[in-house]
Amino acid sequence: MKTVKSILIGFLIFLAFGISHAKVYTVGVENIDLFPYFTYNKKTKEYKGAMRDLFDAYARSKGIKFVYKAYPLNRLFKYFLDGKFDIKAPSNPEWRADEKKSSGKNFTYTIKMIPFQDALIRKLTNFGKPMKVISIVRGFTPWLIYNDVKSGKYKTRESKNMISVLSQVGLGRTDAGLVNVIQAKYLLKNDNKLKKFALDVDKSQPIASAAYHCSTINHPNLIKDFNKFIKKNKDIIRKIRDSYGISSKNWPIN
Numbered sequence: 001m002k003t004v005k006s007i008l009i010g011f012l013i014f015l016a017f018g019i020s021h022a023k024v025y026t027v028g029v030e031n032i033d034l035f036p037y038f039t040y041n042k043k044t045k046e047y048k049g050a051m052r053d054l055f056d057a058y059a060r061s062k063g064i065k066f067v068y069k070a071y072p073l074n075r076l077f078k079y080f081l082d083g084k085f086d087i088k089a090p091s092n093p094e095w096r097a098d099e100k101k102s103s104g105k106n107f108t109y110t111i112k113m114i115p116f117q118d119a120l121i122r123k124l125t126n127f128g129k130p131m132k133v134i135s136i137v138r139g140f141t142p143w144l145i146y147n148d149v150k151s152g153k154y155k156t157r158e159s160k161n162m163i164s165v166l167s168q169v170g171l172g173r174t175d176a177g178l179v180n181v182i183q184a185k186y187l188l189k190n191d192n193k194l195k196k197f198a199l200d201v202d203k204s205q206p207i208a209s210a211a212y213h214c215s216t217i218n219h220p221n222l223i224k225d226f227n228k229f230i231k232k233n234k235d236i237i238r239k240i241r242d243s244y245g246i247s248s249k250n251w252p253i254n
Helices: 002-020 049-064 073-083 099-105 143-151 162-170 183-192 220-232 233-245
Strands: 024-030 040-043 045-046 063-073 087-091 114-123 133-137 155-159 174-181 200-202 208-214
Touching: 040 200, 045 073, 049 063, 049 114, 049 220, 049 233, 063 073, 063 162, 073 087, 099 183, 114 143, 114 183, 133 162, 155 162, 162 174, 162 183, 162 200, 174 183, 174 233, 183 200, 208 220, 220 233
Parallel strands: 024 063, 024 087, 133 155, 133 174
Antiparallel strands: 040 045, 087 208, 114 174, 114 200, 114 208
8 A cells, every 4th residue: 555655646746846847938928809819818817819729739749838928019029129038929020020130139930820811891881982090909010001101191090909999990980990800800799899880891902811920039949849830730720720710711801
């Protein structure tokens, strides 16, 4: 009996030791709601969504651990350059390209993790009418309409989150909203305050397809290994995307 008990205790100690000594990486994330892609609850400090599930799947396969630290968009980028965390998510090679270049640092990116589309959403009754003011989420660069904003064709009005963007459009305070298509559709379907608005993507306007990546400055080998995981586990990645409704069948264009 003592032998069995000793073996059991030894196993538990070994298990606890293994868990407590798992390699830990810190992921810097945006403290905003972009569900179903990702969202951060400021009260519970919980990060969840498709991006989190993908990170968790990779971590389980490697016996490592990711912890998440959330910051406002501009501070997140600054802290990334300062080396305050190991990985930035989401990331994209095209975002803040000039600032990255001037930093003199080398960035390593994952391949495409989760695809998305950006588009302009409008009241159905306003389709075909001229646009002057477009709602955007504060801190986001409106790449889809960047040249038109720069030329003065459109003005932008910042809102604190996507719910506010959709509300501004629904109430007629702006002519359109620049949105992540999947998130906008999710909110219009599930948020009681938004269900009353008849909004949809204006397919006559530009629509951009891109993808979320993650990136690192100090751990390129980790990202390279993450890429191998993504390539080898396409079924797992697809199941994660589909479970959150992130599918091309829900996009305005394919």
